[in-house]
Amino acid sequence: MRELVFAxxxxxxxxxxxxxxxxxxxARVRSLSLHVTAEHLWRVDHATGTPAAxxxxxxxxxDSDYYADCLAAEHCGATQATEVLDHTDDTLVLYSHWERTPACDSVPHIARDHFGDGVLFETRHEGRHYTWRLIHSGDGDAAAFFDDLAVAVGDCARTELLRSTETAPPAGRASxxxxxxxxxxxxxxxxxxxxGYYESPREVDVGELAAHLDVPRSTLTYRLRRAEERLAKQHVAKEHVADGRVSTESSTSL
Structure with missing residues (x-):
């Protein structure tokens, strides 16, 4: 199995x-479930944020002019429906379904074309960054997938490959x-x-650092947040492994 992560x-x-x-x-939106066939797409999303968000x-x-994940530049004529499953002050859960037309395309449909049935999808949407994590069998041509994806998104989005590797080991095992x-x-x-962004007090703010790197502020914020998340999870995973070794050694000595 292989893991493919891109934004x-x-x-x-x-x-x-x-x-x-x-x-x-x-505000954040993450997928709880996402399924695709040749002609359909279903998904359930969980959003958090302020009531206004x-x-x-x-x-x-x-709104009827938005189809979850459809990459068509213009109205594609799909039959779609979105239902609100839960809406509180800080949580929103949405169910979306649409039936594809020849003018429709989406990341899951393009992935299915290249990697076959059985692809698993996980998504996270923050600001203008929409991160996709795909788990697939390892068959198929990832380069061709990205070529078709670039054609589908056109000038509407920039594609950034974040990771392409064998699937991560289970939690508690070292990577x-x-x-x-x-x-x-x-x-x-x-x-x-x-x-000096991490100094206290900070010697530069995110806007100044983004200007220095010549990238949008939102892009830099996104990259730092993802890097920090990855490093934090790796640190905790290593601690779990260490704790497990200590427990095993202690039990053996008894």
């Missing part, structure tokens, strides 16, 4: 959900990957350290 960074006006999330930087996200999903970060995240993290 789409949407331009303003190209994706209703990305526009809503960009207006509410603390959740109202805007709900409107982006429910043989050495903790390597994608090059863009590695560069962002190194620059942040070198320019």
């Amino acid at each position: 789409l960074e949407y331009e303003p006006g190209c994706n209703r959900v990305a526009d809503a999330l960009d207006a509410h930087p603390d 959740l109202d805007d996200i709900e409107a982006a999903f429910v 043989d990957g050495g903790g390597g970060l994608p090059p863009e995240q590695e560069a962002a993290l190194r620059a942040a350290v070198e320019h």
Whole structure:
């Protein structure tokens, strides 16, 4: 099995959900379930944020001119429906379904074309960054998949490969990957350290650092957050392994 992780960074006006999330930087949307066949797509999403953010996200999903994950540049004529399963002050759960037409395309459908049935999808949407994690059998041509994806998104989004590797080991087992970060995240993290972003008090803010690196502020924030998340999880996983060894040694000595 292989893991493929990449992100789409949407331009303003190209994706209703990305526009809503960009207006509410603390809001997040992650998939709870995502299924695709040749003609259909179903998904359940969990959003968190302020009441205003959740109202805007709900409107982006429910409006009839938005089809979850459809990459068609214009109205594609699909039959779609979105239902609100739960909406509280800080949580929104949405069910979406659409029936594909010849004009429709999506990341899951393109992935299915190249990797076959049985691909697992996990998504996270923050601001204009839409991160996809695919688990597939290892068959298929990843380069051809990205070529077709680039054609489908056109000028609406930039594609950034984050990771392509064998699937990670189960929790509690050490990884043989050495903790390597994608090059863009590695560069962002190194620059942040070198320019004093992590000093207290900070010697540079994220806007100044983004200007120095000549990248959008939102892009730099996204890369730093993903790098920090990955390193934190690796640190905790290593502690679990160490704790397990200590427990085993203690039991043996008894």
